[in-house]
Amino acid sequence: MSNPEIEKQLAPLRERVQEQGNLVRELKANGAPELDVKKAVAELKARKKVLEDKELALTPSVVSFDRARMEDLVKRRFFYDQSFAIYGGITGQYDFGPMGCALKSNILTLWRQFFSLEEQMLEVDCSMLTPEPVLKASGHVERFADLMVKDVKTGECFRLDHLIKQALEKLSKAKDATPALQAECEDIIIKLDGLNKQELADVLAKYNIKSPLTGNDLTEPIEFNLMFATQIGPTGLVKGFLRPETAQGIFVNFKRLLEFNQGRLPFAVAQIGNSFRNEISPRSGLIRVREFTMAEIEHFCDPALKDHPKFSNVASELLTLYSACNQMDGKSAQQATIGDAVANKLVANETLGYYMARIQQFLHAIGIKPECLRFRQHMGNEMAHYACDCWDAEILTSYGWVECVGCADRSAYDLSQHSQATGVRLVAEKRLPAPKTVEVSEIVPNKQTLGKTFKKDAKAITEALAKLSLDDIKQVETQLAAGGQYKLTLGDGATHELGNETISVKHATKTVHVEEFIPSVVEPSFGIGRIMYALLEHSFQCREGDEQRCYFTLPPIVAPIKCSILPLSNNAEFQPYTQKLAAALTKAELSHKVDDSSGSIGRRYARTDEIAIPYGITVDFDTLKEPHTVTLRDRNTMKQVRLALDAVVGVVKDLATARLSWSQVLEQYPAFEQQETTK
């Protein structure tokens, strides 16, 4: 993006962003009314969007990418395809065929090695069906919603922002549209993301927007919760949802996990699993779907100690950082080592920085192009309700920059919420530098009178009293002192009045050696489907001079099948060698595919290239002679070498596990020069 010609075109757009960014800063600094700030931020986002769209329109790799051709290959060789297609299909759901499934499984295996094993994480596997109270506490029941409107007659649903955009675009393109109307429409479209429910309803009314399919009236905007609801058990009374993220399963198990880790912090918990979001109108292939695999890490640490013991290992990793500040100034992303970024306080702490660097290393390892990866910081206003600092790993695809991994400091939000909802203290302890004397207050029940007065409820009352907070106890004390009654509400909703005759408040001092605190959480969260999609785009190639011959350059470590075995023809003499090789590859735990179908060798190579097989062994007439030899072919360069039959499996194993490179193979073994025929 340092092309001067391009920068010249972008300069005025950058200026417009910066101008607005400065306005936002000024408003915030002056404590302007919230509404004014929000409006200014919406305009800022709109200008950023114009800048980004222009940048993408000037990026050759994005513009020239032939997505239709790649999708054709993906479908034809069943990497993935729409689910239930023979039943007409369901939008936003995909089935992974043999190649997609193996690619996904290899990415996840590498992920486990790269994160779980390397960092000694605790991996868990929690339920997907989640009862409502859990997701109430997490905020999902209330806030995890998109706005939509319905056709009042047919019930057809439309995502509100998409609908307005479409309607206004149509309006401004109409023959009778005045320049004033066109400007008005354009203005609304770019501000759309920042408008609230009422503002959007006003737009609907003002332009009298109807159903684009039927022309019928539309309902008022409705908040549509994106979770799939169901009932757990037969009574119909226990409402549940399919989890919208895997994280909550980890938080509700925090106590057990801390105990498993012998009470020590920091520790990290990993989970790989499916989550579900009932999108109103899924689109963009694998990028916005209703059912998807996530790999999430929750790193629990002392909020006062967010440094990381292994940070020095990654400090020199160079990242492309698109800071909130740069975004407000209309500047492009900048490169910095993560060491400098943390030192300059651009990235909040070492733990967050460590994970960002590791995320980048992982994405590079599976084959994401380094120049198409950046970390974008959330701007203050778009940060999730819980996050202190958040950087998204975004990957450039033909759909633009796509958020593929979130890396957020969620602070103590989730554990606090679940503590509050359940009354279970989700805390850790740390040793104090020196013992401390503290005042403790507790409520002492008068067992005898309590028992007499409340009979069978006395036990529950005693337990509830023991759980009261310090604030509650102070309140009790005040009320008792005034001769009043304290009204205690039990878990089942029953209330009881307690006075001086049944309870008293006792004060004492205690020496404590430890202090309790709610741990902070740093959360790297990987969208596996999105990463896979980006990886397929980045590795899609067509052979020079033969545009029909497309293939994927997936690195061997994630390639679905590591090696093909191709007998030159269906001559029966080749069979024992083919079988021997297949057995040896199985023993070496290398996935492979024998293609002994008819068809020229070149045509069969092309078929194996399509499914990204990095290496191919050919059995030919020379193989039959002693010493037995075969050829080994590299997918990316189409170069071949000749080597001993007995050596080839070992070489492929080393290549597949990155212990050997193809250029080393070329040095070690004689080239095999016969050109492969492509037709």
Place this chain on the structure above:
Amino acid sequence: MSNPEIEKQLAPLRERVQEQGNLVRELKANGAPELDVKKAVAELKARKKVLEDKELALTPSVVSFDRARMEDLVKRRFFYDQSFAIYGGITGQYDFGPMGCALKSNILTLWRQFFSLEEQMLEVDCSMLTPEPVLKASGHVERFADLMVKDVKTGECFRLDHLIKQALEKLSKAKDATPALQAECEDIIIKLDGLNKQELADVLAKYNIKSPLTGNDLTEPIEFNLMFATQIGPTGLVKGFLRPETAQGIFVNFKRLLEFNQGRLPFAVAQIGNSFRNEISPRSGLIRVREFTMAEIEHFCDPALKDHPKFSNVASELLTLYSACNQMDGKSAQQATIGDAVANKLVANETLGYYMARIQQFLHAIGIKPECLRFRQHMGNEMAHYACDCWDAEILTSYGWVECVGCADRSAYDLSQHSQATGVRLVAEKRLPAPKTVEVSEIVPNKQTLGKTFKKDAKAITEALAKLSLDDIKQVETQLAAGGQYKLTLGDGATHELGNETISVKHATKTVHVEEFIPSVVEPSFGIGRIMYALLEHSFQCREGDEQRCYFTLPPIVAPIKCSILPLSNNAEFQPYTQKLAAALTKAELSHKVDDSSGSIGRRYARTDEIAIPYGITVDFDTLKEPHTVTLRDRNTMKQVRLALDAVVGVVKDLATARLSWSQVLEQYPAFEQQETTK
């Protein structure tokens, strides 16, 4: 079970089963009314149950197993535990903690190697959310239900068979119960499984059974579908279910998969994933749950060719077979090689037999006790509506024999159902021994009149005509010949009348070289949670003479963590060695755990035994001296050897991957004799 003392006690029970088995055979042979056969079968099952219960009551390992102690360990070290426990928990849902998750993941990795890789299966990963029409075609919407009753006031639900059993047991234990009543109750309880909805309703009425919790009246029996229902998309109009099995995802993708396999049969497709069943009252821990992981294989083959190319590899595998015949005769299971069983037609075909043998090999490899595994054949009457022959791998646990892997010949049932529901031909082709001349009939539309008459519908009509079956075409011909109109119904439900002026029927002969057929399916289906549970029971042990010290003898290949590193004390000098070992184990991709907490070495060994770590490396004062050495300890025998620091990681790697046995290690390295202190 060949203990003569035990057999003496079982003999009369065996006789009673055989007597009833003969009656069933006789009734069937004589074509007795269905109701009579069903009643006789119910009685047969009841007698079998009595026999089996008695057998279990005489099996020492089942009776003496201390399940509570094992469950305490499982919970304490978080192998798994109830989901959402801090919210009160949900029955039938479990979260796998670090140890359970790793055990599961290791079992699945081995499964993939053992089946997918070894047999070159196509692995897929399909959607869980499934639209209703798919599960209507599969039969689940109509038939996948249990009977329940509700408390008319509170809405509390009870699984009907459980409720009746409980009520009658109570009734027959009452003080005033006459011997006649007791016999009556006992008779109903043992026949319970065979009673239909009306018969169960009659029992409810006769004994005036009420809600056991409130004494309120109960509703009539209700069929409760066990699938979790939800809505897909925002309209509320697209009904969907969480899949109750993974198999359907494979069947609906059959065409794509056959194409991927270049049109050839046989081939097998594998899928690992979660399924969901909304049990009315889940129980028995991991054995009956609402959300569970399955690993399923669908092996598609020509129904006329069910032999298996690799059958000879397994023919001598000795299986414990509990045939339908043995069950009817009250005999116990018998041992036979799978080769003999197929030759004798006891097992229907080689493909089924091959998978049974491979299932056994797999279960042995992960650590299931051979003497606690049997294959039970479904009796004619309990076979699923689609199965030709079905053998369940049952594992003996403290809950009795538990079905853990089903192995069924599903014939062409599923593909036929989905073909019928969608009109998409789910068939394969095979080359005929010799070309064949066949008569073909097709409907020729008169394009001009069709276009004029039906305008925009003409295209859809032409397409629908092309899809008509031979039978349909015959019908058309008859009606046209009679001067009538053929009524054609389109996919959208619209009907059109077509006569001689718009269509005609053409006959021709054609030479065909291939014939189409619907493949048969053999399905091994693994319940991973149940297998894990059985494996934990089989590997649970307490140290002789120290019953408090329990552990799991999980084989290294599935053990969650392969190796522990224990510095003898928290002396700082040990740290560099501990770190070096940890780094080397990570590099060798061996999961490990450093326990440098305080506590005696014996106590720490006991902690690692609890989580089934098979090998332990201890760093002690001799490690500091040159040449650097460590001790290596074996969990099962508690024996130790002393070996070079540099050699130990390689040895552990070989042990963990079964390339080396502990007895070989004992031969190679000097024993380390210092006794471990247990307190």
